[in-house]
Amino acid sequence: MPRFLSKALLCLMLSSAVPAGTALAQPMDAAAFSAAGVAAYDRGALDEAARLFELGARGGNRLAKFNLAMMLYREETTSNDHNAAWRWLRRAAQAGLPQAQYNFGLLYEHGDGVKRDYGVAHEWFRRAAAQGLRDAQMSLATQYFVGQGAPKDYKLAARWYQAAAEAGDPGAQYIIAHMFEEGYGKARDTRLAAYWYRQAADQGDPAAQVKYETLSAQLANEAEH
Template identity: 50%
Template sequence: MRYLMLTCLFGLSLFALAEEKPAIPGWSSYQGGDYSTARKLFEEGARAGEPVAEFNLAMMYWHGQGVSANRDKSLELLRKSAGHGLSRAQYAMGLLYENGDGVPRSQPEATRWFDLAARQGYRDAQVSLGTQYYLGRGVMQDYLQAAKWYKAAAEQGDVGAQYLLASLYEHGDGVAQNLREAIRWYVAAARQGDVAASLKARELARRLAE
């Protein structure tokens, strides 16, 4: 299965994400730069309610690839894809509502979409949902839920979530304070190149040794 995707927000560049499933019709054409054929094939899939085709077509309309840029059409397709359960589309909807990009800014709506994607195991959404709970943004502040979702993302290898989870263990926010567990997660983040996590791990190790 192949997706077209933005980097962080929709105003940024498009990129591709490959998964361990056969490519949908239109993907090879898109890769080859034949946007016209890709669009037609994605349109066929979208008419059949295929969420990946809906998502890819939404991205083409957003960026004006093979079609005239049309944000309203893009949002319509993206919402359909999210409604059909594609976690990547649900996460994208969350980002749009979080930032008020093409839709009225709404933290509760952002949280709702992040939650749907996070429950499907979508790592970035798990981090975002954890942050919503941690900050009390669009939802009642709940450190326990923040820890739950940061841990879910940390276990999938998200370096930011690993650092944040370590901090929760260090300070006892949403979890029982546990410096050894904090060190474990700081070390996990450090192994992925997080310099600050490496320094924190050393600091806590010294505290335990005192």
């Protein structure tokens, strides 16, 4: 199984799961199959969950497509067909599900089961990032920062690192702080650098705490003169 894919199925994040034993109206539509798959997965009935997700996926439900792909990649079904997993993940990504778009991009970034292609990864990261997916914003920013999959562009890197920082990613908060401190892709701004170091420090980053204290002392010293 690709070790970098999402650790949790998307279904476990949904609030619309149908409790075990709940009767569903017949005939079930694709969304109902997907929700029933969530309930089956939650109670450990993995084969049943996979069957229900496949019914939902074949009915066009993008969440079911994604969850089926993840189960196949994680070898939680009797078939464990990675080719089928790739197809369902691609379909979920094409249907616009940001988590699927991001994970599909990861396949190409790492070259796991496919030929490595940073350009393809970039396109899928871009789509997911535009929908606000924080992990995709981080990956997209890093591609721009190092020039992998896209031309090196510090301004675009800063834009997406800041988006991820605003969404609460501590790594992005540290990086955008450094970019403000050094003037990479942003006008140099010590106050904003200190602000973002503080945000990262508040999430437990000890290096960010040191940087915040250093810049705070520098700003205080400048204010006195």
